[in-house]
Amino acid sequence: MTVTDDPTTQLPTPHGPFVEDDREAHSFRVHRSTMTSPEIHAMELERVFAHSWLYVGHESEIRKKGDYVRRPVGGRQVFMVRGRSGQVNVFHNTCTHRGAMVCRAERGNAKIFSCFYHAWSFNTDGELVGIPDRQAYGDDLDFGKLGLRPAAKVDSYRGFVFLSYDPDIVPLVDYLxxxxxxxxxxxxxxxxxxxxxxxxxxxxxxxxxxxxxxxxxxxxxxxxxxxxxxxxxxxxxxxxxxxxxxxxxxxxxxxxxxxxxxxxxxxxxxxxxxxxxxxxxxxxxxxxxxxxxxxxxxxxxxxxxxxxxxxxxxxxxxxxxxxxxxxxxxxxxxxxxxxxxxxxxxxxxxxxxxxxxxxxxxxxxxxxxxxxxxxxxxxxxxxxxxGGVEWNDISRGMARTPEANDEEQMRAFWRRWNEQMIGEAR
CATH class of the missing domain: 3.90.380.10 (Naphthalene 1,2-dioxygenase Alpha Subunit; Chain A, domain 1)
Structure with a gap:
């Protein structure tokens, strides 16, 4: 696909190019479709937010066992809770039975999270501990396989708790x-x-x-x-x-x-x-x-x-x-x-x-x-x-040692974003 500066040219498809980075010419441009395209937004959720470490909250928000906070992270509902042994757990906020959210309040303290839909109950370590009319499921029901699903990776640095939905992501300290x-x-x-x-x-x-x-x-x-x-x-x-x-x-x-x-x-x-x-x-x-x-x-x-x-x-x-x-x-x-x-x-x-x-x-x-x-x-x-203009210019400071009012810090963000968006597509 070719992109020109002709103001009548349509914005590029989600296949790019998104970023033009010419360090020799001291030129850095970002295509404006990255800010307006619903298709690119959908790609970001999968290629950026599903493969990065994302901030969940701070350990001080759940000081006591059973303390929890609920919030969306990367477009998905999760909750963070202090478990029975004091560890920080982060779970997908969905019942393993039929899908309803089991953590319904923004914050609080609880020993048990009971799904309001069919009353399946889970403890603060995510273990399934109660099902109404247990006998209806027979003797082969495996409670161990029906616990809440933790985020693929959870770690903290200096009290800041992060999760990743990517089980193969680099360790948090390396990522930071x-x-x-x-x-x-x-x-x-x-x-x-x-x-x-x-x-x-x-x-x-x-x-x-x-x-x-x-x-x-x-x-x-x-x-x-x-x-x-x-x-x-x-x-x-x-x-x-x-x-x-x-x-x-x-x-x-x-x-x-x-x-x-x-x-x-x-x-x-x-x-x-x-x-x-x-x-x-x-x-x-x-x-x-x-x-x-x-x-x-x-x-x-x-x-x-x-x-x-x-x-x-x-x-x-x-x-x-x-x-x-x-x-x-x-x-x-x-x-x-x-x-x-x-x-x-x-x-x-x-x-x-x-x-x-x-x-x-x-x-x-x-x-x-x-x-x-x-x-x-x-x-x-x-x-x-x-319309009429296709590209944002983020070139300020490329021809000198970056200063506080230059844009090197923005270029760092965009280079990583572009790597994830284009690299994952290849």
Whole structure:
């Protein structure tokens, strides 16, 4: 198939080409059909989401035996539960009898999950433990073969639990590659990290890959979030130095945007927004990190922000607060987003309040950043359907060492996506 720049040319079929990557010419283009095609969306569920490690949740969400959370992961309903011996289990949320979901609530604590349809019952290790009118099945019924089905692979790193539907996928730590360095920075800066109860949940009428790009895009910050920068200036924050940093590919599609920024961090970097009463307390917290991790590592934890993308759809924004965010494709032009806040489990109330305020003020659904980003992504999606232009250009920074407002991190995502989409087809 040949694709030209003729505006009358139809978008390519799901066989590609999807990405044109010419490093010698410093050119990187992505075809817009990747954002609009229902066929490509269906292929992604099979070739990307079925063959990657996907974030399920955090171990702190199920601290006690029997604690569980239910959520969709990669287009499939699953639930995560702390088993009888304390292990973390992740099961497909479907009864082995006739298919109904056995975990019906979003979260809770249970010893038994009973299917409401025909009342088959399973324990927290997935074992079938009860069938009404057992005698109707005769003596040959094998309970051991009728337990809940676990995800093909389940593993965790520093409390972050992942699953894969691919039984042959590489070990999680190998998959995470260079992302482990940045996960370590996040976790080491938070004493006994826990996910705070409660979530931000919303939807965007745009393709999920647009949010993967946006989450690690330093180029849009000044123009798109102008209101937030004006707000900081009004509160006395000095923005003269701007945002300085680097973008880096971390392997397997993961990438990070790491940068120093003039705004503060509510735990260990004071700014006028937090008030004079917080200056001494924040200084003490910073000193504790220095004593524990040394000046260099503590400075990286407190003075440097990072937007970490773990391919394909987990973002950890270690900025004003530590936000953990996933985005699940619903269709080619709609996604659902869930965001949680990570914090020290024994955090003092006033620190917790400041952290949550920072979490909501910038990245909350009604905050400074998220409405701006939603408008931008939905505008892109509408623009794609306008026609006349076939390709997105993601070449910025190819001719130099990548900077914070370049696009190397997006190219890392797209190269891995393209490998999976085209490689699996061959």
């Amino acid at each position: 590659a260079g992302a482990t360095e940045y996960l370590d920075l996040v976790v080491d800066a938070v004493e006994d990290a826990e996910i705070i109860s409660g979530t931000n949940e919303y939807a965007i009428n745009a393709n999920w890959k647009l949010l993967a790009e946006n989450s690690i895009d330093g180029y849009h910050a000044v123009s798109t979030h102008d209101t937030y920068f004006k707000y900081l200036v009004a509160l006395g924050t000095d923005l003269a130095g701007g945002v300085q940093g680097t973008a880096k590919a971390l392997g397997n599609g993961h990438a990070v945007l790491e940068y120093t920024a003039p705004w503060g961090r509510p735990v260990a970097k004071w700014e006028p927004l937090f008030g004079e009463g917080a200056r001494e307390e924040i200084g003490r917290l910073r000193a504790e990190l220095v004593a524990k991790h040394g000046e260099e590592r503590a400075s990286r934890m407190t003075d440097v922000n990072r937007n970490l993308l773990i391919y394909p759809n987990l973002v950890i924004n270690d900025i004003m607060a530590v936000t953990v965010r996933t985005f699940m494709p619903v269709s080619a032009d709609r996604m659902e987003i869930t965001a949680w806040e990570l914090a020290p489990s024994q955090e003092q109330p006033q620190l917790r309040q400041r952290r949550l305020d920072s979490f909501l003020t910038f990245l909350g659904p009604g905050g400074f950043a998220t409405p701006d980003d939603i408008e931008a992504l939905e505008s892109c999606q509408q623009g794609f359907h306008s």
